[in-house]
Amino acid sequence: MDLSLPNVRGMTELDREKFSKEVNVPSVEIPSQNIGKSMHVFKKYLLKMEKLKPVVEVDGTVERKKLLLDPLLFQTLEKLSEEKQTKLSELDVNNDNFSRTCLHLQYENFRIDDIFKAVLPEGKEGCTSYSRIGHIIHLNLRDHLLPYKNLIGQVLIDKLIGVKTVVNKSSAIDSTYRNFQMEVLAGETDFITEVKENLCTFKFDFSQVYWNSRLCTEHERIIKLLPQNCVLFDVFAGVGPFSVPAAKIRKCQVFANDLNPSSYHWLKENVRINKVAKVETFNLDGRQFIREQLSSFLLRKPTEPIHVTMNLPALAVEFLDAFIGLIAGIELDPLPDITVHVYSFCEESSAFSEMRTKVESSLKHSIEDGQIVELVDVRDVSPKKHMLRLSFRIPIEILTKSGPEVEEETSEPKRLKLDLESQDR
Secondary structure, three states, rough: OOOOOHHHOOOOOOOOOOOOEEEEEEEEEEEEEHHHHHHHOOHHHHHHHHHHHHHOEEEEEEHHHHHHHHHOHHHHHHHHHHHHHHHHOOOOOOOOHEEEEHHHHEHHHHHHHHHHHHOOOOOOOOOOEEEOOOOEEOOOOOOOHHHHHHHHHHHHHHOOOOOEEEEOOOOOOOEEEOOOOEEEEEEEOOOOOEEOOOOEEEEEEEOOOOOOOOHHHHHHHHHHHHHOEEEEEOOOOOOOHHHHHHHHHOEEEEEEEEOOOHHHHHHHHHHOOOOOOOOOEEEOOHHHHHHHHHHHHHHOOOOEEEEEEEOOOOHHHHHHHHHHHOOOOOOOOOOOOOEEEEEEEEHHHHHHHHHHHHHHHHOOOOOOOEEEEEEEEEEOOOOOOOEEEEEOOOOOHHHOOOOOHHHHHHHHOOOOOHHHHHHOO
């Protein structure tokens, strides 16, 4: 079926009236009492378009109805399987029942992909992906699509149920707190939204904190890795996608930290909303959090396994040196069992070796194969850039290391100054 609309190519301001086209599609008249059974036979061939039902009335009679069929899928009755032809014969359907029906399609009938394909430049990448965060659609438009940004935003508002706001992130911006500036393309300027993930509800101001819905699967992976009733130190907790389900689902004792005051506010709010116990929240630099809160907890001589999540791939590896000498000069029995889950961006060609080298360089200590729990390619950030996670049991020699070089290695705080391309946690 030809859905081309040559008169809308290059449109930058949405004119819904211009999305109008007449098409002829195959159709079949069915006795009304047999419509249900006939639809079962034609199920894979039915015409599927927005705001258009495949069953329509036949003028002048209530005894027959018409099924609209997709011309790309259905050709003739003879090309159906013998079994289907037999069933249709039993339902009083034969070649005489088939005809062509003219449909007048309007804007409401076209899918998002059909509209973008008709409007946006030919031969260039279209608007093929977006993230949904509650009622907000988040785009990262290429430069050649920027002239069409308002049209794109309005189409998404029109076509996606429950969407009230469409934003596009800026292309080059620094941020201490891992949030980014954004431009509202269509809809309301309302950034406070709610997302459900891993049996939890997360509420936050999307303009002030970091949230990436594409990391839902990774959040779930980590939760499944955590032993029941273990201890979790979440160094870069954000609004709590690790911390809250860890407490709710795995019954962990959680220490959750984020430097961003807005993230800290919504982290506390999400702890309250989800009614989780055993969660302490902090608004500290990541290094300070490790050296003060984790070291203090270790002095209690815990027997539970401890997990540390460090989901800030642009910089997290640089904070690993906070573990060096963490319990130097302190005798603990039993020795702490600490598993670290650290994230980083790596080049595609050498991602796994690069990740391990980064971690060992920051720790100034090798990680044995037996100490590695898993090394995971979390997702592609760009064709040559991957987000990886290395989960490993931290060697006790790192925690107990002592000497003047330890103070030098861990005294210089690293502030979180990130460019936009480094914000994909």
